[in-house]
Amino acid sequence: SQQGEEDPQALSIQEGENATMNCSYKTSINNLQWYRQNSGRGLVHLILIRSNEREKHSGRLRVTLDTSKKSSSLLITASRAADTASYFCAIQAGNQFYFGTGTSLTVIP
C-alpha cells in the first residue's frame, strides 16, 4: 500500500506543550504533505516537504523528512486550543493522494 501511516492515533496535551506526530510510508516519493482537518470541514494544507529536503518550518510548524527511513514528523510548538484537529500526512502519485489514518490531536486549554 502506498498509504502513509501515522502515529500516535490520538494525542492529548495541555495548551502550551509541543505535539509531535509521525508518518511512515512505503514507496518512493517526490514530496510529502501534511494536512489538518477540523470536524466536518475540508482538508487544510499545512506544509509540503520535497524529497531532497530534510527539514522545513512554517510558523509554529516544523516538519522533518528522512527518506532513508521513509518517515516524516510534524511538530507543533506552543500548542493552542485552536490546534485541536486531525492531522494527516499524504503521499501524492500523479493526481492521486494517499492519506494516512491520521492523528487526532486534542489541546486542552
Next chain:
Amino acid sequence: GAGVSQSPSNKVTEKGKDVELRCDPISGHTALYWYRQSLGQGLEFLIYFQGNSAPDKSGLPSDRFSAERTGGSVSTLTIQRTQQEDSAVYLCASSSPLTGVGGYTFGSGTRLTVV
C-alpha cells in the same frame, strides 16, 4: 461508476470567459470535495458538499467561484470571468462520511489553463 469521473480533463480558456467543471462521484458517496492544486503546491480546499448542501464554502477564493450539487450526485464548479491565476488542476474527491480522509477517492482532475 467505479471511480470519480471529472470532465473535461483539460481546458484552455481565454481570460474573462466562464468555465464549468464537472465531477461525477462514486455512487453512494454522500461527501464531495473540490480542491485545486497549483504546480508544486499542496491541495487548496475550495468547497465541501454533504448531500446537496455545502456546509463549508470557506475555501472559495472569490465570488467568481461557485459550485452546486444536484441529486446528491454530480457537482459542477463554475468559474466566472476567469483570470490567469485560476490556472491549476482542479480535483474532486468523494467519500462516504464514515470513512473519513482515508476513504477519499480522487478524480483524475481537470487541468485548467487561462491564457
